[in-house]
Amino acid sequence: MSIRLDTIGKSFGGFTALGDINLEIEPGEFLALLGPSGSGKTTLLRIVAGLEFPDHGRVFYDGEDITDLKVADRGVGFVFQHYALFRHMTVADNVAFGLTIRKRRDRPAKAEIRDRVQKLLDLVQLGQLGNRYPAQLSGGQRQRVALARALAIEPRLLLLDEPFGALDARVRKDLRRWLRELHDRMGLTSIFVTHDQDEALELADRVVVMDHGVIEQVATPQQIYDEPASAFVFDFVGESNQVPVTVDGDRVIAFDRLLDVPPATLAGMGGAARLFFRPHDAEIVGEGANGLAATVTLVRPNSGSMRVEGKLEGSDRLVEIDVAQGAAPGQGERIFVRPTRAKLYAGTAG
Numbered sequence: 001m002s003i004r005l006d007t008i009g010k011s012f013g014g015f016t017a018l019g020d021i022n023l024e025i026e027p028g029e030f031l032a033l034l035g036p037s038g039s040g041k042t043t044l045l046r047i048v049a050g051l052e053f054p055d056h057g058r059v060f061y062d063g064e065d066i067t068d069l070k071v072a073d074r075g076v077g078f079v080f081q082h083y084a085l086f087r088h089m090t091v092a093d094n095v096a097f098g099l100t101i102r103k104r105r106d107r108p109a110k111a112e113i114r115d116r117v118q119k120l121l122d123l124v125q126l127g128q129l130g131n132r133y134p135a136q137l138s139g140g141q142r143q144r145v146a147l148a149r150a151l152a153i154e155p156r157l158l159l160l161d162e163p164f165g166a167l168d169a170r171v172r173k174d175l176r177r178w179l180r181e182l183h184d185r186m187g188l189t190s191i192f193v194t195h196d197q198d199e200a201l202e203l204a205d206r207v208v209v210m211d212h213g214v215i216e217q218v219a220t221p222q223q224i225y226d227e228p229a230s231a232f233v234f235d236f237v238g239e240s241n242q243v244p245v246t247v248d249g250d251r252v253i254a255f256d257r258l259l260d261v262p263p264a265t266l267a268g269m270g271g272a273a274r275l276f277f278r279p280h281d282a283e284i285v286g287e288g289a290n291g292l293a294a295t296v297t298l299v300r301p302n303s304g305s306m307r308v309e310g311k312l313e314g315s316d317r318l319v320e321i322d323v324a325q326g327a328a329p330g331q332g333e334r335i336f337v338r339p340t341r342a343k344l345y346a347g348t349a350g
């Protein structure tokens with residue numbers, strides 16, 4: 001199923017939760033909505049589901065305008081953190097629910113429902129717990145039941161709001177991988193909300209980065225990481241250093257020192273700007289070269305290399321870079337850091 005959102009807006013009281021959102025989702029895509037708390041991710045997902053209605057704009061499923069269609073008529077599976085299980089029903093009955101309420105004509109036979117429920121429970125590793133009630137499960141187990149329940153109706157569109165939020169890191173990773181496989185195998189189109197960037201970058205075909213109710217960037221995980229469209233995205237996704245600079249022609253000045261940056265970084269920039277670079281996109285250069293001067297405050301191992309933290313001269317800012325093991329400077333040493341790959345964004349920090 002393909003989805004198209006056309007200038008979707010939503011306010012609560014005087015507060016704009018979503019600006020004009022335009023977004024197209026391809027059939028079979030696994031899309032992540034990523035952003036800080038309050039950025040509008042859940043509101044957008046609820047509008048796609050039909051649990052919330054936009055003030056303006058339209059929602060299309062496979063080219064058909066379904067904006068005014070109620071959630072029950074949309075045939076989507078969803079797992080929302082606060083969408084509770086039915087407390088008076090067993091786990092198996094919860095999973096079967098979407099099938100048992102179907103009209104007789106469309107309803108599978110009892111034995112088939114039982115079979116399908118058992119398969120789904122096995123899939124979410126709760127095969128033995130079908131007879132329990134939700135109150136007798138852990139939060140993580142409940143979340144998996146919710147996932148099984150969403151999948152029981154064999155939806156073409158699966159919507160997930162922080163589906164693994166309640167799980168511990170290990171289970172969360174396993175379930176993630178499993179969900180991705182399931183998505184591919186079942187030919188689903190899936191949208192999930194997360195504020196966990198690792199989850200978004202690992203799982204999704206494309207990531208939508210949101211802030212303050214607007215989309216900052218829509219791109220593949222690789223593009224989001226390597227080509228952040230804005231300072232916000234650079235800062236929010238992955239580790240980064242941020243240095244206020246002044247650009248004067250082809251010269252970049254940081255804290256009264258000239259700084260060499262890769263020439264492509266400059267691209268028409270002038271005046272006050274913010275320079276961003278990742279810790280692994282920098283090198284230590286000699287004093288004669290144009291680097292950022294810093295005093296090393298900490299050196300520690302960091303997955304195969306050494307992480308060097310330094311305080312920038314003329315500022316309280318820290319800079320973090322990764323260097324090869326054996327090449328790390330000592331604590332208290334004065335070093336000069338030059339980015340090998342960087343991005344400049346106009347203006348000063350807000």
Ligand SMILES: Nc1ncnc2c1ncn2[C@@H]1O[C@H](COP(=O)(O)OP(=O)(O)OP(=O)(O)O)[C@@H](O)[C@H]1O
Nearest residue numbers: 012013017035036037038039040041042043044195
């Ligand atoms: N029913 C509502 N009434 C009033 N304000 C709301 C309502 N629902 C959402 N909001 C506000 O809209 C903004 C966006 O909320 P939303 O839940 O979409 O954000 P989010 O990105 O999903 O955040 P989180 O990661 O914390 O869940 C927030 O400021 C929130 O307080």
